[in-house]
Amino acid sequence: MSSLAIEVRSEVWPLKEAFTISRGAKTSAHVVVATVRDGQVSGRGEAVPYARYGETVESVLAQINDAASSIKAHADLARILKPGAALNALDCAFWDLEAKRTGRTVAALADLPEPEAVDTAYTISLDTPETMAAKAVAALSLPILKLKLGGAGDADRMRAVRTARLDARLLVDANEAWSPELLPGLLAVAAECNVEVIEQPLPAGADEALASVTHLVPICADESVHTAADLARLNGLYDAVNIKLDKAGGLTGAIALEKAAQELGLKVMIGSMVATSLAVAPAMLLARNADWVDLDGPLLLARDRDTPIHIENGRIAPPDRALWG
Numbered sequence: 001m002s003s004l005a006i007e008v009r010s011e012v013w014p015l016k017e018a019f020t021i022s023r024g025a026k027t028s029a030h031v032v033v034a035t036v037r038d039g040q041v042s043g044r045g046e047a048v049p050y051a052r053y054g055e056t057v058e059s060v061l062a063q064i065n066d067a068a069s070s071i072k073a074h075a076d077l078a079r080i081l082k083p084g085a086a087l088n089a090l091d092c093a094f095w096d097l098e099a100k101r102t103g104r105t106v107a108a109l110a111d112l113p114e115p116e117a118v119d120t121a122y123t124i125s126l127d128t129p130e131t132m133a134a135k136a137v138a139a140l141s142l143p144i145l146k147l148k149l150g151g152a153g154d155a156d157r158m159r160a161v162r163t164a165r166l167d168a169r170l171l172v173d174a175n176e177a178w179s180p181e182l183l184p185g186l187l188a189v190a191a192e193c194n195v196e197v198i199e200q201p202l203p204a205g206a207d208e209a210l211a212s213v214t215h216l217v218p219i220c221a222d223e224s225v226h227t228a229a230d231l232a233r234l235n236g237l238y239d240a241v242n243i244k245l246d247k248a249g250g251l252t253g254a255i256a257l258e259k260a261a262q263e264l265g266l267k268v269m270i271g272s273m274v275a276t277s278l279a280v281a282p283a284m285l286l287a288r289n290a291d292w293v294d295l296d297g298p299l300l301l302a303r304d305r306d307t308p309i310h311i312e313n314g315r316i317a318p319p320d321r322a323l324w325g
Contacts, residue, residue, distance in 0.1 A: 005037040006068040008089070010057045014302040019274055020125040022150040022177035023052070029274045029301065032060045034089035036097045043097025044324065045282070047089035047246050048273035052223065060085045074098065083227050083249030091250025092282045096324050106325040107285055110255060115284040115318040121146040121171055121294040122314060129153065129160035136165045142314040144169040146294055151177040155189040162193040171292060173199035176223055180209040191216035197269070197292060199242055200224060210237040220269055227253055228260040240267035242294075243286065251282045258286050267291040274300055277309040281319035284309075 013029040034045050049055035063086035070080055074094035081087040095106045107114045124135045126148040136145055145168045147161055154174070162170060170193060178186060178201040190198055200222040202209055207224055220240035225231070226247040234241070241261045248254040261268055269292040270283050280295045287293045298304045299311055310317040319325060 003037075003039055004072065006064065006071060006090070006093075007035045007037070008061055008064040008068075009033055010061060013276055013304075015274070015300050016302050018125065019123075019300060020127065021148045021173075022126060022175040025125075026274070029276070029297070030057050031275050031279065032057060032064070032085060032089050033278070034064055034093045036090070036093040038097060038101065041097060041100045043093045043095065043100055044278060045089040045092025045094075045096065045250070046275060046279040047085035047092075048275050048279065049085045050246055050273065053084065053247075055085055060089070064090060078249065078252070081249075083247065083253055085246050087253075088245045088248075088250040091252050092245065092324070095251055095282065099321070099325050105321070106251070106282070110251070110285065112255070112285050113288060116288050117315050117317045118284075118287045118290075118293050119144055119314050120296050120311065120316045121169075121292065122296045122299060123148060123173075123294070124161070126150045129156040132157050133160040133164035136161045136168065140165075143167075144171065144292075144314060146171040146173060146296075148172075149174045149177060151179070151182065154178075154182075154186055158189055158193045158195065170195045171197050171199070171294070173222070174201045176200055176203040178202055180206060180213075183209065183213055187213065187216045197240060197267075199269070207234065207237050215239055218267060220267070222271070225257075228257045231257075231260055231264060231266070235264055235266075238266065240269060240291065242269040242271045243290075244271045244273065245279075245283055246273055251285065254283070254286055258289070262289070269294060271295070272297050276301065276305050277307075277319065278305055278324055280309055280316075281324035284316070284318055285325075287316075 049060045121144040122142040199220045204224040218239035221238040222242040270290040271294040275297045307323045
């Protein structure tokens with residue numbers, strides 16, 4: 001590449017309302033956007049620093065700025081950076097740059113099928129059973145609901161939402177908030193409520209307890225899985241994995257993780273952090289082969305980017321190439 005230049009900045013995108021999970025709440029999405037320029041052509045990638053793994057906006061900006069002078073090509077990234085938000089932002093930016101340079105889609109460059117419209121889950125933040133049920137009713141046009149849970153009171157939360165929305169497909173995400181003691185009872189309630197999958201019920205260090213309980217509902221690893229290298233340790237404990245580009249090391253790592261997971265017979269969820277359409281767009285390349293899609297970040301924002309991904313009644317369309325890819 002000629003005259004390769006890397007730029008990075010942080011952006012703050014307000015949310016429609018507070019987004020609450022077991023670890024806390026936030027009212028805005030604080031993202032990092034990397035731009036890679038090659039002469040007159042540029043590509044962009046967006047990532048979300050994840051405090052759960054010790055990342056901050058400042059640390060991710062520093063990682064990218066420190067690495068920039070050593071990066072001469074896309075292939076350099078995995079050698080210089082570990083999987084995380086910095087690698088994701090740059091990896092997606094390089095994929096976008098190559099697409100813009102060649103006039104081909106990223107799907108074609110990656111030898112993947114072109115993305116197609118899929119149904120995405122819509123997240124209901126952790127709250128009282130009554131409030132979560134009311135929000136489920138307010139989201140009547142959305143066919144798949146993902147409930148953020150937090151431990152005590154979760155049986156009531158699942159039952160309240162199920163009673164309010166008999167029609168909805170339900171997914172739940174405990175974000176590591178359950179204990180091995182709570183697990184059997186809450187699994188039973190989840191099965192009673194016809195929940196399709198439970199994400200990360202136990203803390204990442206307590207995975208072994210999953211081997212001694214009957215999986216009445218499929219259990220999906222999220223915080224416990226980052227890259228394909230984690231799968232050997234998790235095999236036999238989980239039934240599915242949640243693939244997020246910020247954990248996997250961008251689209252490149254996510255492609256490898258999806259392939260490896262499916263070869264092991266694991267179901268796949270494609271997820272993302274709360275972010276704009278620019279962060280969601282690369283994940284759409286993996287969505288058509290996933291068992292569950294959770295790419296509702298743009299729906300949670302007060303406003304989104306120009307040429308945003310179109311989401312209507314829970315159906316998310318492929319991104320416009322002016323946005324990414």
